[in-house]
Amino acid sequence: MRKILFFSFIFFCSLSSFGQQYIIPMPQHLEVLQQASFSLKGNLVIGRSTFEAQSKYLAHQLEGLLQSKVTLKKSGTVRFQKINHQVAGQHDYYELKIDAKGIVISASTDDAAFYAVQTLLQLVEENQTKGSIPALSIKDYAKFTYRGAHLDVSRHFFTADEIKLFLDYLSRYKMNKFHWHLTDDQGWRIEIKSHPKLTAIGAFRAVTEDVKDSKLTNDGRYGGFYTQEQVKDVVAYAKKLHIEVIPEIEMPGHALAALAAYPELSCTGGPFTVGTSWGVMDDIYCPKEETFDLLEDVIDEVVTLFPSHYIHIGGDEAPKTRWKACAHCQDLIKKEGLKDEFELQSYFIKRMEKYINAKDKSIIGWDEILEGGLAPNATVMSWTGVEGGIHAAKTGHDAIMTPVSHMYLDYYQGNPQSEPLAFSAELRLDKVYSFNPIPNELNTQEAKHILGPQANMWTEYITNFKHVEYMLFPRLLALAEVAWGTSNPDEYKSFEKRVIHEFAYLDRKSINYSKAIFELSGNIVSKDGKMYYELSTIKNDGTIRYTIDGTNPNIESPIYQGPILVDQTVTINAANFSVDRMIGSVLKQDFVISKSTGKSIQLSHEPSEAYYGNGAATLIDGVYGNKQYFKKNWLGFNGQDLIATIDLGTETTFSNVELNVVDQNASWIYYPKAVKVYVSKDNQNFTLVKEVGKEAISESKGTIKLSFDQQTAKYVKVEVQHLNQIPSGSTGAGSAAWLFVDELSVY
Structure with missing residues (x-):
């Protein structure tokens, strides 16, 4: 990684007198000069230039910051000028020079001038109480052309004004792509005039526990959608902020909201309701002519609303269950000479790509579009890992890197005990900052196909916009530096100082953010x-x-x-x-202390490595697991029973055993089919003292209490039997069910 700050000893003295300049993302090159500083007192004059829009934008922003009049004239103390700069790997190059005489912004493009303004505004904010900005020379550019952030508005809906706030946040940190996830199982959010039922039916769902205080219709449904006029307004607003808005219309999976409106587009004919639970649904679009007709109508309207070069078509998490049982699908596989349902998905994607290409647009798809063969001109959004991006780049396709390991902002950013509800995984600030979008496996030529990184904000557990802010900040700051190309894991502590300094700005703007750093x-x-x-x-x-x-x-x-x-x-x-x-x-x-807490425990089967907790001790540590976060305080078993033997140390009297289990079928997690408790005095001969079956377990709501006649024993064995295979008709049918257990309490 290049060194991004260049200071000599005498320059350091000058910098110290003004304090460190806390710019995010850090510029590629910043030098503190010996000249006198630029005064912020009095009226500022901005010279008109070829970058007229940026001159006006800067004037408006400075008036708000400095609470004083900023004038636009033919020449001024703040000047813009156009420069020619074409160097490989240096996108949107600009220079910013500040001294006592004035401020000069030299930019290669209109976008570059806008990013220079963002840097200048941060410098003004940083130094306005001092009344002047130190003399500086900045030469800066972006490493990646694609610097993206995604927001899912299907699981939970956010207003057009809230979307604009999201765009404001992106623009401050020089992000330039907004991926707007508009359709999914839980809601269709964009008006399509040729098919009004997509929003009349598909935009609203039955109220669930998590949205009881959120946006509801008069008849008690939850949801909403954006009219085409609202979409145009958002897109125009984004353009002023130099952000490209990329719409996502999911296909062939995640289509339940659309199928609720038009069930004839499915393999079974329905009926369907808009999704009220999370996970992967088996009902997806059936690849028949009526389906393609509707989707082509949708694309016809979408392309008129979004000037973006890209249309995102999803392509992820499309179970083949319905296709395997569908006579039409099987006939189509034979007719087209396809090998299987995976190639049928490729056929679906390629057909839609051809139609979209004819509209002078290109498709982006999640990395499952690689299955069955990649569409000819597709860009891959690599989310399951970096492998999809590597494969795409090596085969000459562009890729956007958004792996779950580093780029999923719906994950906890701190200890789940201290954080609001999130998806069951962790992504801390330093992990985001450490991400290198270009995999080591790629050579120089292949690396050119990596357009840049994107962070994703899925909203299953994010019910309001203040929560969106909380999950976005401060991780957006790390993403911005990764995307700009100036992140350096060896300098993380320096970055962290700038983040903490930025908290003052977030406080002034009343932006909600996580303080997990502390x-x-x-x-x-x-x-x-x-x-x-x-x-x-x-x-x-x-x-x-x-x-x-x-x-x-x-x-x-x-x-x-x-x-x-x-x-x-x-x-x-x-x-x-x-x-x-x-x-x-x-x-x-x-801490809930029982007679088993802290005692010795042995397991007959080891839990899954991914859900190992603290090993067997997790079951007797006095701590109840969070049912939304399985990485800690839970043991997870896939296709195996839990058989645990607890050594109480001495012969002990007890008459109750309790344990906690989880039932989240959309995630393939099921209650056990039976629980048995045995006792022994010698760890050899065990006696069954209590057994409960599926009905009692279902009624337990996750906390199973087994009471029996008083026993005196040294050993307690608890056998928790998993469900075997996931039942037919459920997500993941035929696969091994997961069993999650926590805290075996003996009383």
Whole structure:
């Protein structure tokens, strides 16, 4: 990675007098000059230029920032000029020079002039209380032409004004692509005048628990859609911010909202309702002429609304269950000489690509469009990993890198105990910042096909726009630096300082954001037969204070000195303090102590490596798992039973065993079909004392309580039997069901 700051010792003295310049994304080259600074006092004059729109935009923004009149004249103290700059790998090149005489913005393109303005505005914000900007020379450019962010408005709906706010956030950090996910199983969000039922029916669904306080219709349904006039308005707004809006119309999968409106486009004929649960649905478009007719009508209207070169057609998570049982699909496979249903999907995508290409547009698809053969001119959006992007680039196709490992903003960005509900995975700020969009497997020529990175915001668990902001910030800042090409994992701490400094801007704008940078981490440890709760902080600064009575800590609370002994049912709350105020959020941990807590435990089968928790000890640590986050405090088994034997240490009297399980069928997770409890005094001869079946387990709502006559034993064996195969008619039918279990409590 190139060195992006160039300071000599004498320049450093000049910089120190003004403080560090906290610019995000960091410019490629920044030099502090010895000349006098540029004064921000008095009225500013901006010279008119070939970049007239940027002159006016800058004037308007500066008036708002400085609360003073900014004038546009033929010449001024702030000047724009056009330069020619064509160097491979340097996109939207600009130069920004500041000294006592004025500010000169030299730009190669209109886009570049806009990005120069964004840099200048950050410098003005940073230095306006000082009254002047230090003399600087910046030479800057983007490494990637595609710098994208995605927002799913199908799972939860956001207004056109909220979309504009999202665009504002992207533009500040020089992002230039907005991927608008407009259709899915849970809602069709764009008006199509030739097929009005797509929104009349497909844009609304029955109310679920998560949206009871959200946007509802008069008849109690949840949803909404954008009229074509609203779409045009958003697209025009984005254009002013130099952002290209890329619409996504899902096909052939994730089509349940459309099938609810037009069931004849399915393989079975329905009826269907707009989706109210998450996951992958078996009902997808049937590749018959009526389907292609409707989708072509949709494309005809979409291309008139979006000047983007791209139309995203999805192509992901399209189960072949219905196609395998569909006479029309099987006949079509034979007629077209296709090998299987995967090649039928490729046929579907290629046919739609040909139609879209005829409209002078190109398609983007998620990396499943590689299955069965890639469409000739398609761009691959590599999400399941980087492999799809590698394959695309090596075969001469463009790719956008958006892997779940680094680019999914619906994941927790901090400890789930301290964060709002999110998808069951973690993506922290440093992980985003560490992403290199160009895989090492590509040579120089192949790497040219990597257009850039994109982060995705899926909204299954994001019900309002303040939550969108929270999941976006501060990870958007890391994405911006990755996309601009100035991220350097070795300089992460320096980047983190700029992020924390940017929090002041977010506060001024009332933008919601995560403070996971300051969070505490809790770890359960066992020592000499006792259980302790160990606290630490990522930044290792400040003072940790805690309580054990469930109240929030304050400046008077005890200071954490070392691991806290946990020998009774308690709620430990802890937070990091700087001087007299709390920084970050409160870490809350409930401990429920039973006769099995902290005891020795053995498993007959190991859990899945992906859902291993802290091994067998996860089941007897006194902590109940979060049913929305399986990476911690849960053990996951795929196609296997849980058989756990607990050594209570001595013969102990008890009459109850409790355990927690999960039922999330859309994610292939099912309640067990039976649970059995055995007791023994010698770990050899076990006696069955209680058994419950499917009906009782279903009624338990996830907490299974088994009561029996009082027993005295040293060993307790709990057998939790998985469901075997997922039943027919359900998502993933025929596959092995997952079993998730947590906390075996003996009372």
